[in-house]
Amino acid sequence: MIIIGKIGNPYGILGWIHIHSYTEKKENIFYYFPWKLEKLNIYIHKKNIIRYKKHTNHFLVKIDNLHNRTQAHSIANQNILMKSTKLPKLQKHEYYWNNILLCKIFNVKKEIIGLVKQILDNKVYNILKIFNFKKNKNIYVPFIQPNIIKKIDIQNKIIIINWNLCE
Structure with a gap:
């Protein structure tokens, strides 16, 4: 459910x-x-x-x-x-929001950034609201593939992002 x-x-x-x-x-x-x-x-x-x-x-x-x-x-x-x-079956590189929620976010250096708490729709592109463990606050990252979002592993609930573009 x-x-x-x-x-x-x-x-x-x-x-x-x-x-x-x-x-x-x-x-x-x-x-x-x-x-x-x-x-x-x-x-x-x-x-x-x-x-x-x-x-x-x-x-x-x-x-x-x-x-x-x-x-x-x-x-x-x-x-x-x-x-x-x-739900309808998805094509490759399509995701349901419920699959993205609670994914762990890592940068390309494999350092943990945080956890996806919410997905916001701003009409141009979606934005991930991520609770950043180090800063103890929410950060917002555009859900743009492949520039920022490098890899999504739904099975293991992991997303790799190019953090240099987001800091």
Whole structure:
């Protein structure tokens, strides 16, 4: 199971809820069903989604059987999971973000830099948010292959970067 989004807080009094999508194209979250709510072990199927609409940088969703704010609050703040086997197969040098997260980052001299904590999309290229062990703070590295990202080993959760370009 992988995390594809998160249910936020209720919206209004009629059972609507905020949905934050972690998919590359935000609306694609509505193509991956069933959703499993992590802590509650509840499944939401496509037929359970009555309506959804874009709201700033996320969605507002009306789910059947949620008729008021209290009912919507009962599923709030849950990660939305799906089976990774439902994802399309990737081509060479393509990666799902969940495979990149928590990879250890090394420079070309094989010195450990840190750990990938988040991937940010700035519309031009993705940026790795890395917790740097030596500096005890986050650093940001453009996810540009092959100039900065030299090697990705998903099996061993290791990424080699050309650190000289990033310091």
